[in-house]
Amino acid sequence: MLSKITTLVATAALSTMLVTGSALAAPVTIKFSHVVAENTPKGQMANKFKDLVAERLAGKVQVEVFPNSQLFGDNKVLEAMLLGDVQMAAPALSKFSRYTKKLQIFDLPFLFKDMTVAEKFQSSDKGHELLASLQKKGLVGLGYLHNGMKQLSSSKPLKVPADAKGLKFRIMSSDVLAAQFKAVGATPLKKPFSEVFTLLQTKAIDGQENTWSNIYSKKFFEVQPYITESNHGVLDYMVVTSKEFWMSLDKDLQAEVKKALDEAIIFGNGIAAKKALDDRQKIIDSKRSKLIELSDAERSQWVEAMKPVWEEFEKEIGKDMVDAAYKSNM
Ligand code: LMR
Numbered sequence: 271m272l273s274k275i276t277t278l279v280a281t282a283a284l285s286t287m288l289v290t291g292s293a294l295a296a297p298v299t300i301k302f303s304h305v306v307a308e309n310t311p312k313g314q315m316a317n318k319f320k321d322l323v324a325e326r327l328a329g330k331v332q333v334e335v336f337p338n339s340q341l342f343g344d345n346k347v348l349e350a351m352l353l354g355d356v357q358m359a360a361p362a363l364s365k366f367s368r369y370t371k372k373l374q375i376f377d378l379p380f381l382f383k384d385m386t387v388a389e390k391f392q393s394s395d396k397g398h399e400l401l402a403s404l405q406k407k408g409l410v411g412l413g414y415l416h417n418g419m420k421q422l423s424s425s426k427p428l429k430v431p432a433d434a435k436g437l438k439f440r441i442m443s444s445d446v447l448a449a450q451f452k453a454v455g456a457t458p459l460k461k462p463f464s465e466v467f468t469l470l471q472t473k474a475i476d477g478q479e480n481t482w483s484n485i486y487s488k489k490f491f492e493v494q495p496y497i498t499e500s501n502h503g504v505l506d507y508m509v510v511t512s513k514e515f516w517m518s519l520d521k522d523l524q525a526e527v528k529k530a531l532d533e534a535i536i537f538g539n540g541i542a543a544k545k546a547l548d549d550r551q552k553i554i555d556s557k558r559s560k561l562i563e564l565s566d567a568e569r570s571q572w573v574e575a576m577k578p579v580w581e582e583f584e585k586e587i588g589k590d591m592v593d594a595a596y597k598s599n600m
Contacts, residue, residue: 298519300333300357300527303341303350305463307487311417311545312360312507313337315538322530331527333358339464345443351512352408360415360507364444369407371586372400375595377446378583379502379576383599385416385543388504391598396591401508410516412509412528413535416542417481419501423470423494423559424477429568431455431575437476440466447479449579450503454572463488470494481505483542486549491559498562500572509535 300323302316320333336342342350347359348369363376375381382388391397392414401411422428424437435455441447443460451458459475463484469475470493478490479502485491509531519527554561564572584592 297327297329298331298523300331301336301341301355302333302358303336303347303356304360305339305344305347306337306484308337310483310487311538311542312415313487314541315415315534316360318537319531319534322533323527326530327523327526330523339462343462343464345462348409348510351510351515354512354515357515358412358509358511360509362417362442363504363506363508364442364447366404366508367444369409370403372403372588372591373508374444374446374583375400375587375591376504376506377444377450378580378587378592378595379450380573381580381592381595382504384501385418385504387598388506389416389539391595392506394594394598396594400591404508404510405513408513409510410513412511412531415507415509415535416539417483417505417507418542418546420479420481420503420505421485422477422479422498422500422502423485423490424496424498425473425494426476427496427560427562428477428498428500429562429564430571434477438474440469440475440478446579446583447503449582450576453576453579466490467493479503482546482549482553486553491553491556494559496562497553497559498564500564500569502572502576 302319304312304316306312308314308317316335316337320335323331323333342356344361344365347356347361348366350356351359363373366373376388382391397414401414404411424434426433426437428434431454434451436457438457438459439451440461441451441458448458448460461469466478467488467490470478470490477494480490484505485497491497516524553559580592
């Protein structure tokens with residue numbers, strides 16, 4: 271009799287747990303893969319997201335962050351996401367061209383005067399439209415994340431475009447960036463971020479373009495004697511997930527995850543500008559690399575040389591988009 275009652279109680283408890291799904295369900299795991307160091311706006315944002323989720327959604331969701339291309343390099347992460355091997359990433363906007371041509375707008379040289387302009391455009395209707403541009407490919411854009419303006423580092427001093435002629439530059443996987451370097455007579459090479467330091471160190475390439483925080487955290491300044499403060503383009507990210515994963519979350523949980531992510535993005539964007547300034551200063555203080563500042567006349571030469579790239583890609587991106595982005599400067 272006693273054992274029958276015990277069995278009944280146990281069965282009832284088990285069915286309650288199965289119905290509520292609480293006690294037995296393993297937490298949803300979000301693997302967040304990225305390629306940069308932890309001490310960067312993206313690294314800090316991802317860690318903040320992990321902490322907020324741990325604080326608020328313990329037992330329901332857990333975030334695992336994989337920095338420094340530990341899990342996937344930037345050329346593989348979106349494929350891996352569509353296969354369900356990783357749930358979140360924040361690739362540079364230059365790395366989506368296999369999925370949409372629209373985001374190429376962010377690579378157009380000298381289109382955004384500074385990061386406040388990029389931010390203004392990203393928060394506009396057009397910016398939101400671009401965030402949704404990956405939907406048909408099974409990816410969901412969850413938000414923009416800042417890094418900063420790009421600078422040119424090189425084995426030779428670059429003051430005017432003619433100085434770059436014949437040099438090899440590593441670029442992200444973007445045809446716009448390839449055209450940008452071709453426009454000054456240089457040779458662009460599309461290579462993953464994880465290979466840049468070695469390529470520079472072994473002199474397989476002469477230079478690269480990147481933000482202050484990436485140049486500092488990945489020690490590119492130790493193997494590049496010159497950095498030209500060109501501020502010629504934006505390096506920002508889109509935080510993405512797969513539609514399949516996102517839709518698999520129950521609505522309330524999805525909203526809570528999104529809230530934590532939005533807060534982490536605000537945090538990341540909040541530290542990006544200061545990080546750029548601090549890392550710029552650390553590079554100058556190191557005396558490993560010489561900072562080259564451009565006069566207005568020198569800068570105009572770079573603008574003139576690279577500007578034809580806009581027209582080359584206007585059709586793929588959409589003239590209305592380019593015009594709207596340009597107007598954000600005003
Ligand atoms: C690069 O490949 O240079 C950057 O996109 C790396 C990053 O994620 O900031």
